[in-house]
Amino acid sequence: MTLLSVEGLTIDLPGTQPGLVEDVTFEVNEGRCTALIGESGCGKSLTSLAVLGLLPPSVRVSAGAVVFDGVDLLTCSPRQLRKIRGGPVGMVFQEPMSSLNPSMTVGDQIAEARRLHLGEGRKVALARAKDLLDRVGIPNAARRLAAYPHEMSGGMQQRVMIAAAIACDPRLIIADEPTTALDVTIQAEILSLLRDLQRDLGLAVLLVTHDLGVVADFCDDVVVMYAGHIAERTGVDDLFYRPAHPYSAALLAAVPQAGQSRSRLTVIPGRVPTAGAFPPGCRFGPRCAHFTAPECARPQPHGRTRCGRVASGDLVLEGALHG
Amino acid sequence: MTLVTRRASAPKIPGPARTSPGRRVLRGVLRRPAVATAAGFLLLLIVLAVAGPLISPHDPDTQDLGNRFAGLSWTHLLGTDEFGRDVASRVIQAARIALAAPLISVGVAVLIGLPLGLWAGLRKGLVDAVAGRLADTVLSLPAMVGALAILAVLGPGLVNAMIAIGIIFAPGLFRVVRGATLAVAEETFVDSAVAIGSPTRRTLWVHILPNIAAPLLVQVTILMGVALLAEASLSFIGLGVQPPEASWGSMLKAAYTNQFDAPFSVVPPGVAMVLTVLAFNTIGDAIRDAVGLRRGR
Structure with a gap:
């Protein structure tokens, strides 16, 4: 069943560069992993950012639709979009180091999504954050809740990002080159974590990557962008x-x-x-x-x-x- | 044998530090003697301001016209002024204003500059354009002239004077906050906050504000010193505190008028003012050094 469908998506840089991304159409099916591949500068990241309305203010979607579970994310109200971000759709970014807020403990950052979406209190959400840290394979989770991001390695930070992305039991994870900034051995660990989560939670994954090995290993469908x-x-x-x-x-x-x-x-x-x-x-x-x-x-x-x-x-x- | 026992002892797992980054900076700052002195001085000032009436040797407003311009003595530690009022008591009474005045004006500046700067830095657009032009306009006026113009509208008085100063300060603070926000907003964690559904207001206060706290704190402490001087200037020309209330600025004015009768009387308010401004600036500089900022002027 189609969970996310992108139809005729066109992204412009108004004034100077029309067609950064042009007429892009693809689908992500429930429980399956779709890869978005291509060289740097082909519009993969822009496409994945556009799904959740995270494009930088200078670029604009000029045509198309992004339908998630029957709702067009491009035309729905900001309020509705906020409910979907971090709720049924989680996002993992490329650089774990800069994707975590340096002035906030990792526990609070994981708990944040649950507090925002499910209205949980800090205590309840932190208890859940501990379970999530356990789930993504971080040892000593209870202690780690109080750690700041700089006290962790890149691989651990990416695990924290994933924990935050799955905090509200999403149906879709958008991962924008989640392993590019990591060591090769850590890459394999993060990918196998993602695969386990996908299987156990029935997640659909939209994986932006330029690593064909990852595609072969991990994905069901492929969209090649140029x-x-x-x-x-x-x-x-x-x-x-x-x-x-x-x-x-x-x-x-x-x-x-x-x-x-x-x-x-x-x-x-x-x-x-x-x-x-x-x-x-x-x-x-x-x-x-x-x-x-x-x-x-x-x-x-x-x-x-x-x-x-x-x-x-x-x-x-x-x-x-x-x- | 020794070696074996040592190895058998439990390995130390490096646990996460329990202190927040802010607290660590504070501790580092206070370790320096100059800063500790400055902080101690401000603390003393706060005690004087709060407990002034209990400590001061005389009522600061009681006149004793038979005893004008008395020199230093055990009854009047710092002498008396042109109405025979005890100078030491008046310096203590003025400490309250010396603290309240900068708090009001910096408070007003923060109230205006902080939300606008955060919003303009993150969302840019119309707010940024309009607030930026307004800031340019206010900054193009000489500060004192601007403050006088605002005072002309509000009417003289300490609170109005400090609000006027606060309005004059707001554009500078707006600029600092906006610049810092622009830099932080580039970071992916701001996107990832948005990506988990954080509304703009929450993103600004919870995710961006703590990360621009360092330049903001530096600016605020330095502005406190400037605000104290501005208050003194306005009181000196009679637009700040109204008699009989004492401010170091109005005391300086009186001392200036009577400089040939009582040359010593410029010293108490002057020294108090210099030390206070110095304390604010020392702390501001120390925070700046501790967080590795350079003042770009």
């Missing part, structure tokens, strides 16, 4: 076996292969064009190894893939995995 567009929407197996957009295929090819020491890293030449400087036709065209003059210079189709050649069966891409 230059403010969705390049491809697919299932995780299809992405790795049968990518349907040259950009996805190029991303897969750029993953370093274990066991091949001293081989050259494959890269995608060039960089993501900035909004306002998009090429006509296919936005990935100038960097694409399969660029063909007339077809790719025309506007590309919507739907599962935004590559006209793949859609028409003209181009067959090779996946990273075979079988």
